[in-house]
Amino acid sequence: xxxxxxxxxxxxxxxxxxxxxxxxxxxxxxxxxxxxxxxxxxxxxxxxxxxxxxxxxxxxxxxxxxxxxxxxxxxxxxxxxxxxxxxxxxxxxxxxxxxxxxxxxxxxxxxxxxxxxxxxxxxxxxxxxxxxxxxxxxxxxxxxxxxxxxxxxxxxxxxxxxxxxxxxxxxxxxxxxxxxxxxxxxxxxxxxxxxxxxxxxxxxxxxxxxxxxxxxxxxxxxxxxxxxxxxxxxxxxxxxxxxxxxxxxxxxxxxxxxxxxxxxxxxxxxxxxxxxxxxxxxxxxxxxxxxxxxxxxxxxxxxxxxxxxxxxxxxxxxxxxxxxx
Amino acid sequence: xxxxxxxxxxxxxxxxxxxxxxxxxxxxxxxxxxxxxxxxxxxxxxxxxxxxxxxxxxxxxxxxxxxxxxxxxxxxxxxxxxxxxxxxxxxxxxxxxxxxxxxxxxxxxxxxxxxxxxxxxxxxxxxxxxxxxxxxxxxxxxxxxxxxxxxxxxxxxxxxxxxxxxxxxxxxxxxxxxxxxxxxxxxxxxxxxxxxxxxxxxxxxxxxxxxxxxxxxxxxxxxxxxxxxxxxxxxxxxxxxxxxxxxxxxxxxxxxxxxxxxxxxxxxxxxxxxxxxxxxxxxxxxxxxxxxxxxxxxxxxxxxxxxxxxxxxxxxxxxxxxxxxxxxxxxxxxxxxxxxxxxxx
Numbered sequence: 001x002x003x004x005x006x007x008x009x010x011x012x013x014x015x016x017x018x019x020x021x022x023x024x025x026x027x028x029x030x031x032x033x034x035x036x037x038x039x040x041x042x043x044x045x046x047x048x049x050x051x052x053x054x055x056x057x058x059x060x061x062x063x064x065x066x067x068x069x070x071x072x073x074x075x076x077x078x079x080x081x082x083x084x085x086x087x088x089x090x091x092x093x094x095x096x097x098x099x100x101x102x103x104x105x106x107x108x109x110x111x112x113x114x115x116x117x118x119x120x121x122x123x124x125x126x127x128x129x130x131x132x133x134x135x136x137x138x139x140x141x142x143x144x145x146x147x148x149x150x151x152x153x154x155x156x157x158x159x160x161x162x163x164x165x166x167x168x169x170x171x172x173x174x175x176x177x178x179x180x181x182x183x184x185x186x187x188x189x190x191x192x193x194x195x196x197x198x199x200x201x202x203x204x205x206x207x208x209x210x211x212x213x214x215x216x217x218x219x220x221x222x223x224x225x226x227x228x229x230x231x232x233x234x235x236x237x238x239x240x241x242x243x244x245x246x247x248x249x250x251x252x253x254x255x256x257x258x259x260x261x262x263x264x265x266x267x268x269x270x271x272x273x274x275x276x277x278x279x280x281x282x283x284x285x286x287x288x289x290x291x292x293x294x295x296x297x298x299x300x301x302x303x304x305x306x307x308x309x310x311x312x313x314x315x316x317x318x319x320x321x322x323x324x325x
Numbered sequence: 326x327x328x329x330x331x332x333x334x335x336x337x338x339x340x341x342x343x344x345x346x347x348x349x350x351x352x353x354x355x356x357x358x359x360x361x362x363x364x365x366x367x368x369x370x371x372x373x374x375x376x377x378x379x380x381x382x383x384x385x386x387x388x389x390x391x392x393x394x395x396x397x398x399x400x401x402x403x404x405x406x407x408x409x410x411x412x413x414x415x416x417x418x419x420x421x422x423x424x425x426x427x428x429x430x431x432x433x434x435x436x437x438x439x440x441x442x443x444x445x446x447x448x449x450x451x452x453x454x455x456x457x458x459x460x461x462x463x464x465x466x467x468x469x470x471x472x473x474x475x476x477x478x479x480x481x482x483x484x485x486x487x488x489x490x491x492x493x494x495x496x497x498x499x500x501x502x503x504x505x506x507x508x509x510x511x512x513x514x515x516x517x518x519x520x521x522x523x524x525x526x527x528x529x530x531x532x533x534x535x536x537x538x539x540x541x542x543x544x545x546x547x548x549x550x551x552x553x554x555x556x557x558x559x560x561x562x563x564x565x566x567x568x569x570x571x572x573x574x575x576x577x578x579x580x581x582x583x584x585x586x587x588x589x590x591x592x593x594x595x596x597x598x599x600x601x602x603x604x605x606x607x608x609x610x611x612x613x614x615x616x617x618x619x620x621x622x623x624x625x626x627x628x629x630x631x632x633x634x635x636x637x638x639x640x641x642x643x644x645x646x647x648x649x650x651x652x653x654x655x656x657x658x659x660x661x662x663x664x665x666x667x668x669x670x
Contacts, residue, residue, distance in 0.1 A: 022545050029547050030429055036421035037430070037439050040521070043514050044442050047453060050460045115356035123350055124357070134658065135361045141568070141650055142364075143575025145621045146371070146643050149628050153636055154370050189360050219346035240448065247450025249578035250621075254628055274452050274578070281455070281582045287464060299456045303449065310448035314441070 051303060054296035065293040074297065080260035080271070082280075082291045089294055091301065093260040097177065097270035101252055102245040104181025104266060105188060109245070110238055112185075113192025117234075120193065121200040122222050140190035147187055148254030151179040156255070160267075170267050175257025178266035183251050188241040195240065199233025200226055232316050239313035243306045249274040273302045368647070374640035383641050387590045388623065392634035395627070397642050402592045403505065403617035404574060410509035410613060411516070411573050416566055418513070419520030420555075423562075426521070427528040428550055447518040455582025458511030463583055465500035489607050496610045503584040505593050506613045511579050516569040523565020527558040560664030567657040571650050577621040589618040620646045 058064040066074070069089050077090015116136075120129050156172070156179045165172040172178075203226050211221040227234070257269030258279050271279070280295045386396030430436040460466060468475050469483050476482035485495025501507045531554050539549040594612030595601065602608050618626075620642060627639035 026545055026547055030425070033421045033425035033429060036418045037425040037436075037521075039418060040422065040443055040446055040518060041439060043457075043517070044446060046461060047449065047457050050457055051453075054460070112356045112359060115353045116360065119350075119353035119357040123353060132357060132361065135364055138651070138654060139360055139364050141571055141575070141654060142367070143577065143621055143646065143650070145575070145577045145625050145628075146367075146647070149624070149639060149643060150367050150370070152628065153374070154367075186360070186363055193360075217346040219349045222349065243448055244450075247452065249450065249452045250581075250625065253578075254625070274450065277452050277456070278578065278581055281459070281584060287467065296456065299453055303453050306448060306450055306453075307445060310445050313448075314444055 047303065051296055051300040054293050055300045062288065065290070065297040068290060068293075069297075078262050080276075082294055087290065089297075091273075091298065093262040094271060094273045094276055094298065096262055096264060097256065097260065098246055098272040098274070100177045100264060100266065100270060101181045101184060101248075101256055101272055102242055104178060105184035105245040105248075106238075106242055108182055108185025109188040109241060110185075110192055113189045113237075113241070114196050114234060116189065116193040117196035117200055118222055118227070121197045122218070122226065136190040136193060139186070140194075142187075144187065144248060144250040145254070147183040148180075148251040151183040151251060151255035155179040155182055164267060172267045173257070173269045175255065175259075175269040176267050177256050177270045180252045180256035181266065183255060184245050184248050187248065187251065188245055191244060192237050192241045195237035196230070196234045199230040199237065202233065203229045232319055236313040236317040239309050239316065243309035243313070246309070247274065247302065247306050249278060253278045273298050277302075371640050371643050371647070374637055375644045378637045379641040379644055383638075384645070388618070388626075392630075392632055392638050395635070395638050397620060397623055397645055398597075399589045399592060400618050400620040400623040400642070401645070402597070403589070403619045403622075406505045406593050406612055406617065407508050407512065407580075407619055408570060408574055410505065411512045412566075412570055414509065414513040415516055415520055415569070415573075419517050419566070419569075420524050420562060422517070422521045423524030423528055424550060424555075427525050428546070428554070443518050443521055447522065450578075451515055451576055452578045452582060454511055454515045455579035457514070458507055458579055458583050462501050462507035462510050463503055467500075469499040487607075487610065489611065496607060497614050501614065503616055504614045505617045508580055508583055508617065508619075509613070511583060512573045512576060515576065515579060516573050519569040519572065520566055523569065524558075524562045527561025527565065528554060530561060531557045560660050564657045564661045564664075567653050567660070571653040571657075574653075575621055575646065575650060577625055580619055580622055581625065589616065593617045620649075 053059070053064065055065045057067070074089050074091050076092065077088060078092045079088040079090045080093040081088045116132075120132060124132065152175070156174060156176060160176065160179055161172050164170045164178075207225055207229055208221050211225045216224070252272045253275040256272060256275060258271050258275060259269045260271040260276070261268060263270065276298055277295050280291060285292045285295075382394075383396050384401070385398055386394065387399045388397075389395045426436065426440065430439075466474075470476065483499055485498040487496035488494075489496050498504075535553050535557065536549055539553045540546075544552070591597075592612075593615040594608045595615075596608040596612045624639050624642040624646065627635045627642060
């Protein structure tokens with residue numbers, strides 16, 4: 001112990017004293033570490049507190065969003081116009097925008113992600129996996145603002161406009177849900193493939209060998225044995241990916257635009273919930289105004305949807321673990 | 326497989342099964358390589374757009390309304406401050422929490438809640454963290470300032486600490502406002518779950534026999550962790566930390582929420598050189614409490630500009646950001662490679 005002085009060293013320290021010192025030190029360390037871990041609980045609680053106090057119920061004279069706007073009008077209204085008179089806060093256009101983009105993303109990202117997982121876990125040699133995995137990791141690490149730029153500057157003008165506008169005669173906006181959906185789909189590929197691959201790899205080898213022993217081809221083993229066995233793991237991955245697509249912000253804000261249209265056309269500009277939140281914070285909205293509080297109401301809705309999907313995904317995942325471990 | 330199976334021994338069926346097999350493998354192969362192709366196209370297209378715009382002038386000048394004079398220096402400095410502070414907060418807290426959960430936590434109701442909660446937090450959209458940061462750090466729940474609840478309830482308004490004549494303002498204002506510190510704290514909360522989960526995995530990979538040996542020799546619990554478990558798991562932890570930090574570098578949405586100013590012509594706290602810091606050492610305190618911008622914010626700002634040339638400026642910014650991220654990724658890959666070679670239990 002370098003902290004002990006020379007004088008102290010001459011006096012023999014009783015083992016009991018030393019033991020007590022250690023015990024105190026250990027106890028303090030444990031408490032500090034516990035506080036670190038408890039910070040995550042505090043974060044969750046403060047997220048809920050912040051969203052609820054501005055959106056649902058405020059103590060004091062200030063009014064929360066749902067005390068000024070009827071929740072029925074909010075959830076079932078079809079017109080979202082916070083900046084026009086008369087103001088209207090019907091969240092359905094934002095819902096359709098969000099689910100349109102997430103739906104396109106799912107159509108693009110889920111099949112590619114799952115097939116990639118099958119290829120990596122069932123077909124690829126270890127060397128090929130070593131080549132492909134880093135690419136997927138880079139794809140996962142690219143900031144979403146870059147995907148937004150890619151959608152706006154490349155996918156829309158170079159792919160969507162020539163194909164859908166030039167060849168098929170659709171009217172394609174500069175900002176559209178399709179380009180946003182495509183890049184969000186690309187964005188979720190690494191997540192789907194790595195989680196699904198884990199699920200596929202957890203399927204015991206004996207199941208595959210049993211399939212081969214019965215005379216199945218590789219395709220039959222993959223599709224009829226391994227995929228069904230890993231089904232719940234893949235479902236969990238799919239749920240997480242869709243939740244991520246719903247919460248995705250920057251790419252959607254840049255590529256899908258800022259017009260809250262109640263439309264299901266992928267060629268027109270839509271506004272998602274996340275894009276609306278960004279839009280409010282970009283403008284100079286004073287704290288306490290109804291537009292400012294609408295941000296919390298939309299945020300709370302978004303939080304609840306993604307939380308629900310995450311919890312669902314975990315529940316499915318737990319069931320899946322019980323089967324093979 | 327339950328129920329009566331059809332007899333599948335007819336040669337015709339077998340043949341078609343073989344054909345499907347080939348086709349399915351091809352589809353899987355196609356899907357796998359398509360993402361590699363997309364990545365290469367993305368990188369190539371952005372680099373192509375940036376050619377001619379990414380030069381020394383771009384790296385060393387502040388932002389401008391004129392595309393040919395715009396630079397990314399304020400973004401780079403802002404990102405450096407932001408990420409420096411974020412790592413300072415998130416790494417010790419994250420590793421500490423992981424150690425608690427792996428080495429100490431008894432299996433109680435509370436710790437089980439913490440574990441479940443971590444997985445949920447990791448899935449919360451970053452924009453929601455932005456809302457949290459805006460309310461808790463930028464506005465501080467409206468407690469401070471002349472219009473704040475405290476001032477109305479007590480009659481005293483607290484507006485900050487440490488008055489500085491040089492900056493003609495408080496070094497630490499209350500509420501924080503749209504400053505680096507608010508951004509760093511928000512990003513800390515955002516990446517903590519990821520760091521904790523990655524560190525937990527690294528700690529779990531250390532075999533229990535090491536712990537038992539250390540404890541058997543009379544080491545205390547903390548001595549075991551500090552001298553045996555942590556050194557053994559540092560490569561794994563560092564890989565997770567670097568990946569989380571690189572996620573924080575590219576994170577845009579929460580910073581936009583916090584109102585990181587999009588048009589900034591200065592370095593945080595005006596600290597643009599060590600010479601300035603030597604003259605005004607209080608700049609070191611001021612900088613974290615100054616308004617700022619960051620590289621991804623600047624990219625977002627340039628993308629939104631109407632002038633076509635700003636698209637090229639944005640591409641140049643993207644190349645800078647990607648370069649930093651790829652560098653960090655390479656370090657993480659190298660660390661993982663080294664640790665997998667050197668440690669054989």
